[in-house]
Amino acid sequence: MSTTEADTVNDTAGRWGQRPGTREGWLERAQDVAALLATDAVARDRAGATPHAEVRLLKESGLVTLLGPVEHGGGGQTWSTAYEVIREVAKGDGSIGQLLGYHYLWAWAVRLVGTDAQIDAVERLYTESDLFFGGAVNPRDSDVVITDEGDEIVYTGRKSFSTGSKVSDLTVLEGVLEGTDKHIFAIVPSDQEAIVYGDDWDNLGQRLTESGSVEINGVRVPWASAAGYVDKEFQPLVYNTLNTPTIQLVFANFYLGIAQGALDAATSYTKEKTRAWPFGGDDKDSVTEEFYVLDAYGDLQAKLWAAEALVDRAGERIEGLLHAERASVTAEQRGAAAVLIAAAKERIVATGLEIATKIFEVTGARATSNSTGLDIYWRNLRTHSLHDPVAYKRVEVGRYTLLGEIPEPTWYT
Template identity: 65%
Template sequence: MSTATPADWQVRPAPRTAEEWIARAAAVAAVLATDAAARERAGAPPHEEVGLLKESGLVTLLGPAEHGGGGQDWTTAYRVIREIAKADGSLGQLLGYHYLWNWAARLVGTREQWEHVEAEAARNRWFFGGAVNPRDRDVVVTEDGDDLVFTGRKSFSTGSRVSDVTVLEGVLEGTDQHVFAIVPSNSAGLTFHDDWDNIGQRLTESGSVTIDGVRTPWSSAAGYVDKEFRPRVYNTLNVPTIQLVFVSFYLGIAAGALETAATYTRTRTRPWLHGGHDRAVDEPYVVDTYGDLTAKLWAVEALADAVAAEGQELHDDPDAVTEQARGDFEVRVAAVKARATDTALEIASRVFEVTGARSTTRAEGLDRFWRDIRTHTLHDPVAYKRREVGRWVLEGELPEPTWYS
């Protein structure tokens, strides 16, 4: 990380409003941006950068204020993710996944469980990772007295080596019951592998993990009472919530690409020698491209904010969430996910048209925005998001809650 470190966040007044938290995120992003391209090329685990997220208090954003958390809601969290992702897509993803896994206790657990987890997470500024990849073979969970024992392997575990705690998920042996539990990331039997080697989102620590007899008390099984799961429709909001997290860092990365490109165009891009202009910023095609891409980004950001507000109404009254309300919300999420995917990919690709050939040097790192977007937008096929919207429009069909819808 750059030697241009911030003043001690601990002595600064803690943000109290959504606007102050977003401003805090922008200040953190300014620090992350100073060496983002070089850091991405180096590919080292972002321990120091995650430390900055902790020191600045951003990791506690959704935590209860009475335990030192920010006391904010998801509409603010999505905006904070966007700000961080403008500077560093990997850190935006890490923070977004952290918020989801922190909130998972509330989504799935009993009140006693989630109040305990949220209090401890806020007090200790835990950073969350997760080993939950539904495309892999299920992790097997067995009983051993008052303990559960998780055994298996997952090919992706975002946050892994930079996390304090990890969310595990598996199927209770001999049943079809899924079990979520939070364990310390340094638990015996939990081994994170350094095998994440993708073209984008290179610092998300998303390598594979071996889960070899990791033990946790039955009492930590989220949502279980006397070894019986207590389901709620609210449990199924995990997917639309994480999909909005995806939207947030997609839009943040796209905004970062535009801002970085615009700075380059203003300061370094040369006008075309046959265009008749002295400055690149006066080239009609350059002005038009920036206007076009900015308008598209603003449109999707506005839709994302509207859908986030709709989702917050469900989070505010979880016991009143119905299948219809959940389904209608998932359709809206699918729509903004599709638009964000297409728009972010277009922006991250087309900025090269208005920066010029010299902007493609590795030192500039302008390609990292496209590589980050391209890598993560393959998480689940966007065609199926458009299908959800189309089926709802034509038949009133609600998406079936799955790991991806």
């Protein structure tokens, strides 16, 4: 898609034709969306406005229904495509790549823990109506309390993070049934009086993810909508625990997209604006002849290709489990996939932060101008890569390598 100065995220009506029918078509659509987002990503980041227009873009382009069943109007694609789409969108805007990645995870949550009837109902609902998911599930906070009121359960509590919050149509809630250790997921409408958003997301990076706090003041849910529960009892499967490795690889993919976007932006700036250094005793006519510039870009590109290969390998491994018969997934399969994802995440965090820092050495002092906006990549990567300590990912890989231990499922593993 060619862009012009008139193209903005707010002006997308009529842009999109028939939705793609192939993997290649969906990736091209994601590239088109990313190109549009990139035209004013820095300005939108600086403004920090609630990304209503950006989510409308994701809906109008069809990307929100990528994983939805074909029979309900969805793309019917697999997770390997979803991960690449997340990556492509994040090249244009890291915040929107995160929003889309979280949407895919929460849209899949009903498959992870729901009954067959719940899966069909939720996928039909969100796919046919192009609905967008957010989630109020933050394990570091105290559990949301659920009370049993006969035919209904009632959620009450607070979460300090709720990504997607005000721009979502549906919210995934999670809490613990009072007096028990039963965790219950439910999908509820986001726009209701019992859900109050704090409007307090004011962080260094990922500024457009609407990840602020949320108060849950008595959200009522029929027991029939308690995900995976039949007669108020849940029958666990290993498949239920795939939510964590799935979203950890969502992280790795939008980190990868941000890093790719950073390298692309830097190379463009270097070729167009950076000047050769005239005081080194070996003067060059062009910066593209500078040995230290060529060396730096070669090193960064090689590291990025290596990280991408590992992320893709991890995606192939988890995809095989996500699209398998749910009862067939074993703890060993799940653990091996989680270790590979931990390694991929660790590598792209390290590589991405190195790229986002070192690009200033090969673009020059003038590239630090606020109008250039190269700072956005480091800020975005630095902010979200603190989600959970990456050192624990290295330890998971170390235990697997040294002791043959697979990680136990947790909220972060």
